[in-house]
Amino acid sequence: MSPSSRERDRSTPLRIFDTHVHFPWGEERDPREAMDELAERCTALGIVKIALLGSRWADYNERVAQAIRWYPDLVVGMYGVELESDTPETIRAAHARGFRGLKVIHALANYDDRAYWPLYAEAERLGMVCLFHTGVVGGGVDFRDTDPFDLEVVRQTRRWEKRAAGQGFSSAHMDPIRLDTLAFTFPRLRIIGAHLGVGQYDYACHIARWRRNVFWDISGGELVRRHAFERHLIGPEISPYKLLFASDCELSKLGDEIADWQAVFDLLRLTHAERDRIFYGNAARLFGIDEFAGVTDEAAYDAIWHADDEEPAIINTTTNEVAEVSEATGSESAG
Numbered sequence: 001m002s003p004s005s006r007e008r009d010r011s012t013p014l015r016i017f018d019t020h021v022h023f024p025w026g027e028e029r030d031p032r033e034a035m036d037e038l039a040e041r042c043t044a045l046g047i048v049k050i051a052l053l054g055s056r057w058a059d060y061n062e063r064v065a066q067a068i069r070w071y072p073d074l075v076v077g078m079y080g081v082e083l084e085s086d087t088p089e090t091i092r093a094a095h096a097r098g099f100r101g102l103k104v105i106h107a108l109a110n111y112d113d114r115a116y117w118p119l120y121a122e123a124e125r126l127g128m129v130c131l132f133h134t135g136v137v138g139g140g141v142d143f144r145d146t147d148p149f150d151l152e153v154v155r156q157t158r159r160w161e162k163r164a165a166g167q168g169f170s171s172a173h174m175d176p177i178r179l180d181t182l183a184f185t186f187p188r189l190r191i192i193g194a195h196l197g198v199g200q201y202d203y204a205c206h207i208a209r210w211r212r213n214v215f216w217d218i219s220g221g222e223l224v225r226r227h228a229f230e231r232h233l234i235g236p237e238i239s240p241y242k243l244l245f246a247s248d249c250e251l252s253k254l255g256d257e258i259a260d261w262q263a264v265f266d267l268l269r270l271t272h273a274e275r276d277r278i279f280y281g282n283a284a285r286l287f288g289i290d291e292f293a294g295v296t297d298e299a300a301y302d303a304i305w306h307a308d309d310e311e312p313a314i315i316n317t318t319t320n321e322v323a324e325v326s327e328a329t330g331s332e333s334a335g
């Protein structure tokens with residue numbers, strides 16, 4: 001008996017685009033060996049593309065640049081931007097090296113601070129996707145089930161705490177509502193908010209509802225997964241068209257992330273088409289890759305974008321229809 005449209009077809013392998021993968025941590029590790037291990041695991045799990053994130057710290061941007069060369073069919077490189085020191089010139093240089101987007105985190109001012117606008121404007125011009133961390137930044141140890149006075153825990157957190165101390169980092173600077181400002185200001189900049197705005201789901205869902213260029217990844221592990229299910233976010237609050245699969249986890253847990261989200265999608269009765277959009281289709285369209293190259297890139301919409309440059313469109317407030325105004329005749333035609 002064939003499965004219904006809302007049952008998982010277990011005979012068909014998933015096609016997965018993982019939009020939140022850190023280059024394997026460990027500055028002492030050989031980059032090629034670490035990347036080979038990651039690529040092998042992706043192949044085993046049906047992951048055909050990864051958005052591989054660079055970082056402002058250590059040499060992870062360089063490692064991602066190497067990975068783009070080693071695995072061009074797998075890796076979509078995301079340059080770890082330093083908002084306080086990067087410039088439009090360094091963004092252009094990253095793009096020239098093959099980076100397709102920016103990873104943004106740890107801003108010392110709000111994400112939508114005007115000082116950062118030139119960087120976003122350049123990313124928009126180049127067609128680069130921007131992935132923003134949103135919500136409270138993790139610190140390496142989960143204190144829901146850990147004693148903060150344990151000496152080994154103090155040792156574990158010491159390096160992170162010393163690195164961040166005195167720099168002015170604040171999760172408040174990375175509130176999801178800041179992305180709404182950017183969506184208005186840079187309407188052709190493609191924006192991904194990480195972790196579904198963890199802790200600020202209402203903002204995240206409403207922004208996705210009303211801004212064409214804002215999407216959310218569903219990384220965040222058990223916490224985000226539980227909230228998404230218990231609060232019935234997917235469907236009633238946010239469309240599957242606006243969600244992207246993302247793991248953001250250790251390599252050993254990557255398979256579990258895929259399986260656990262599949263279990264949630266089973267319970268939510270998502271269709272085959274909805275699952276495919278979350279696991280692959282939305283990200284492929286967003287980055288304009290594979291069968292969507294040149295079709296869903298923002299540049300592909302240039303004709304639509306510029307169509308009313310000579311004849312500005314207005315909104316009929318009675319019908320909410322777009323009407324084109326001809327300056328020559330003064331007549332209106334329903335859009």
